[in-house]
Amino acid sequence: MSNSILNELPALLKANVITEETAQKIKEHYTKNGDESQSKLFMIFGILGAILSGLGIILILAHNWDDLSNYTKSILSFLPLVIGQLFCGYTILKKAENTVWRESSSVFLFFGIGASISLIAQVYNISGDLNSFLLTWMLLSLPLVYLLRTSIVSLLYLIGITYYCCNSNYFTYPKEQTYLFWLLFLGITPHYYQLLTTKSQSNFTLFHNWFVAISLMISLGSVGDGNEKILYLSYMCLFAIYYFIGKSSNFDNQKLKFNSYRIIGKLGTLILLFVYTFKSFWIFFHEKKVHENTIITSPEFIIASILTIIAAILFYKKINKTNFKDFGIIEIIFLLNILLILMGELAAIVANGIVLAIGLLEIKRGNQLNNLRILNFGLLIITILITCRFFDTDFSFIVRGILFISLGLGFFLTNYVMLKKRNRNEK
Amino acid sequence: MKNKNILIILFLFVVMAQLFVPSQMIYNQEDILNTGKIVKFQCEPIDPNDPFRGKYITLNFKEEGIKVKNLKEWNRNETIFAKIETAKDGFAKIKSISRTEPTDNSIYLKLKIDYIADYDYEHKIYLDFPFDRFYMNENKAKTAETVYAESTIDTTKIAYALVATKNGEAVIKDVLIDNISIKELAKAKNNSNK
Numbered sequence: 135m136s137n138s139i140l141n142e143l144p145a146l147l148k149a150n151v152i153t154e155e156t157a158q159k160i161k162e163h164y165t166k167n168g169d170e171s172q173s174k175l176f177m178i179f180g181i182l183g184a185i186l187s188g189l190g191i192i193l194i195l196a197h198n199w200d201d202l203s204n205y206t207k208s209i210l211s212f213l214p215l216v217i218g219q220l221f222c223g224y225t226i227l228k229k230a231e232n233t234v235w236r237e238s239s240s241v242f243l244f245f246g247i248g249a250s251i252s253l254i255a256q257v258y259n260i261s262g263d264l265n266s267f268l269l270t271w272m273l274l275s276l277p278l279v280y281l282l283r284t285s286i287v288s289l290l291y292l293i294g295i296t297y298y299c300c301n302s303n304y305f306t307y308p309k310e311q312t313y314l315f316w317l318l319f320l321g322i323t324p325h326y327y328q329l330l331t332t333k334s335q336s337n338f339t340l341f342h343n344w345f346v347a348i349s350l351m352i353s354l355g356s357v358g359d360g361n362e363k364i365l366y367l368s369y370m371c372l373f374a375i376y377y378f379i380g381k382s383s384n385f386d387n388q389k390l391k392f393n394s395y396r397i398i399g400k401l402g403t404l405i406l407l408f409v410y411t412f413k414s415f416w417i418f419f420h421e422k423k424v425h426e427n428t429i430i431t432s433p434e435f436i437i438a439s440i441l442t443i444i445a446a447i448l449f450y451k452k453i454n455k456t457n458f459k460d461f462g463i464i465e466i467i468f469l470l471n472i473l474l475i476l477m478g479e480l481a482a483i484v485a486n487g488i489v490l491a492i493g494l495l496e497i498k499r500g501n502q503l504n505n506l507r508i509l510n511f512g513l514l515i516i517t518i519l520i521t522c523r524f525f526d527t528d529f530s531f532i533v534r535g536i537l538f539i540s541l542g543l544g545f546f547l548t549n550y551v552m553l554k555k556r557n558r559n560e561k
Numbered sequence: 562m563k564n565k566n567i568l569i570i571l572f573l574f575v576v577m578a579q580l581f582v583p584s585q586m587i588y589n590q591e592d593i594l595n596t597g598k599i600v601k602f603q604c605e606p607i608d609p610n611d612p613f614r615g616k617y618i619t620l621n622f623k624e625e626g627i628k629v630k631n632l633k634e635w636n637r638n639e640t641i642f643a644k645i646e647t648a649k650d651g652f653a654k655i656k657s658i659s660r661t662e663p664t665d666n667s668i669y670l671k672l673k674i675d676y677i678a679d680y681d682y683e684h685k686i687y688l689d690f691p692f693d694r695f696y697m698n699e700n701k702a703k704t705a706e707t708v709y710a711e712s713t714i715d716t717t718k719i720a721y722a723l724v725a726t727k728n729g730e731a732v733i734k735d736v737l738i739d740n741i742s743i744k745e746l747a748k749a750k751n752n753s754n755k
Contacts, residue, residue: 197698219580
C-alpha cells in the first residue's frame with residue numbers, strides 16, 4: 135500500500151499535483167510508520183524465538199542422558215539458566231534501550247529458571263510439589279520485570295501466580311488456605327501502574343488490562359472458607375468496581391477492546407443478576423448448613439464488606455460529578471445486594487424486574503442512539519430472561535411458543551424499523 | 562551512569578539468587594545420598610510421562626499404609642513423621658507415626674497423609690511417599706516400565722527401591738529387581754530385542 139503510493143510520487147510531482155515539500159512529507163510519513171511496524175514484527179519474532187529455543191533446550195535435556203553422571207547432568211541443568219542470564223546481562227550492559235532485546239532475553243531467562251529447577255528435580259527423582267515449584271519460579275522471575283522493564287515476563291508472571299492460586303486453593307483437597315497470591319499480586323502492581331500512566335495505548339497495556347482483570351476475578355473465589363455463598367455478593371461488588379474503573383476518565387475514552395474492566399464488569403453483573411432471578415438460588419442461599427462457620431467473622435464476609443465500601447466510594451465519586459442525576463441501573467445493583475438478602479425468596483421477583491428494566495432501557499438507548507448493536511443487546515437480555523424463566527415456572531407449551539414467536543417478531547420488527555429509519559435519514 | 566551501576570549490581574544479586582536455588586537443591590540431594598542411611602522399600606504393581614521432566618516410571622510401595630488406634634486424630638494432607646524400621650526380610654516397614662520429629666537416632670521420613678481409609682474392613686492411614694517417580698532415559702523408560710510391571714506381578718521376583726534418608730528427607734538411589742538395577746535390565750532387554 136505505502137509502496138504503491140511512494141512509487142506514484144514522481145508522477146504526481148511531474149504533473150504538479152503536489153509540491154516537492156509535500157512529496158518529502160509523504161515519504162517521511164510512510165518510512166517512519168514502516169519502521170515502527172517492522173520493529174513490532176521483530177519483537178514478536180524475537181519473543182517467539184526465545185520461547186521456542188528455551189523449550190527446545192528443556193526437551194533435549196529431558197531426554198535424560200543415562201550415560202552421564204549425576205554431576206554432569208546437574209551442571210547441564212544450569213545451562214538454560216546461565217544462557218538466559220548471559221543474554222540478560224548483555225542486554226543491560228549494551229542494549230538497555232532496545233525493547234526487542236529486553237523482552238526476548240528476559241523471556242528466555244524466565245523459562246531458563248523453570249527449566250533448571252525441573253531438570254534438577256529429574257536428575258534426583260524428586261516428584262515435587264507443584265505449589266512450591268511455582269512459587270519459587272515466580273519469585274525468582276519477578277525482579278526481571280523491573281530490572282529489564284519487561285512486560286511479557288510480567289504477563290507470564292500473572293499467569294503463573296494465578297495458576298498457583300488455583301492449584302493451592304481449588305485443585306487441592308482439602309485446600310491449603312493461602313493468601314500468598316495477594317502478596318504476589320502486589321509485586322506486579324508498580325509495573326502495571328507504570329504501564330497505565332506512561333503507555334496507556336500500547337498493546338502490552340491492553341494485555342495487562344485483560345490479564346489483571348481476569349486474574350483477580352479467578353482468584354477472588356479463593357478466599358472462600360466455609361461460607362462460599364457470601365462470595366456471590368463479593369463477586370457482584372467486584373464487577374461493580376470493574377465497571378466503575380472502566381467508566382473512569384482513564385478508561386472511558388479508550389477503545390472498548392482496551393477496556394476489559396467495563397466489559398467484564400457489565401457482563402459479570404448481568405450474569406450474576408440472571409443467577410439472582412432463580413427462586414431456587416435464594417432457597418439455596420438461605421438454607422442453613424450444619425458445617426457453616428459464623429458469618430460475621432468469616433473472611434468471605436469481611437472481603438464482601440470491604441468490596442462493598444470500595445464500590446460505594448467509586449459510585450459516590452462518579453455521581454458526584456453529575457450532581458447525583460445521571461446514573462444507570464447497573465451501577466446500583468451492588469447496593470441492592472443487602473436489600474435482596476433481607477427479602478428472602480421475594481428477591482427473585484425483584485431481580486427479574488431489574489433485568490427486565492435493564493433490557494428495556496438498553497433497547498430505548500439503542501433506539502435513541504440509532505445503534506443496532508445496543509438495541510439487539512437489550513433484546514438478547516430479555517430473551518435470556520424469558521428462557522431462564524422456563525426452568526422454574528410451569529407455563530404450558532402454547533404459552534411458551536407464543537412468547538418465543540413474539541420475541542422473534544420483536545427482533546425482526548425493531549431491527550427493520552431502525553434500518554428503515556436509517557435509510558430515510560440517509561436520503 | 563550511576564543508575565546503570567545500581568541496576569547491574571541488583572541484576573547480579575538476582576543472578577546469584579537464581580543460581581542459588583538449584584544449587585541448594587543439588588547440595589541437599591547429594592548430601593542425603595552421600596551421608597544418609599540406606600533403606601529398601603519393596604514395590605507393588607502399576608507409562609506415565611511428564612512433559613517437562615521427561616519419562617519416568619511410577620513406583621507403588623507395599624508399605625504405604627499403617628494401622629493406628631484412633632483414626633479421628635489424624636487429618637488428610639497433614640504432615641507427619643514416620644519412623645522406619647528394617648524387618649527380618651530386609652525391607653523397610655513403617656513402625657509408627659507422630660506429629661513431632663523423632664530426636665533419637667532412628668530412621669524417619671517426613672510425609673503427608675494421603676488419605677484415611679475408615680471402612681468396615683479396613684482402618685488404615687495411607688501416606689504419600691515423595692519418592693514415587695524414577696526418571697529414565699526416554700528410550701529405556703517403556704522397557705523399564707514393562708520389566709518393572711512383570712516383576713511386580715511375578716511373585717518370585719522382588720522389586721524394590723533403594724532410598725537414602727537423612728533428617729526426614731529421602732532420595733531414590735536406584736530401583737532394583739532381584740538385586741539388578743532396572744537401568745541394566747532395560748538396557749539388556751533393549752539390546753536383546755534389536
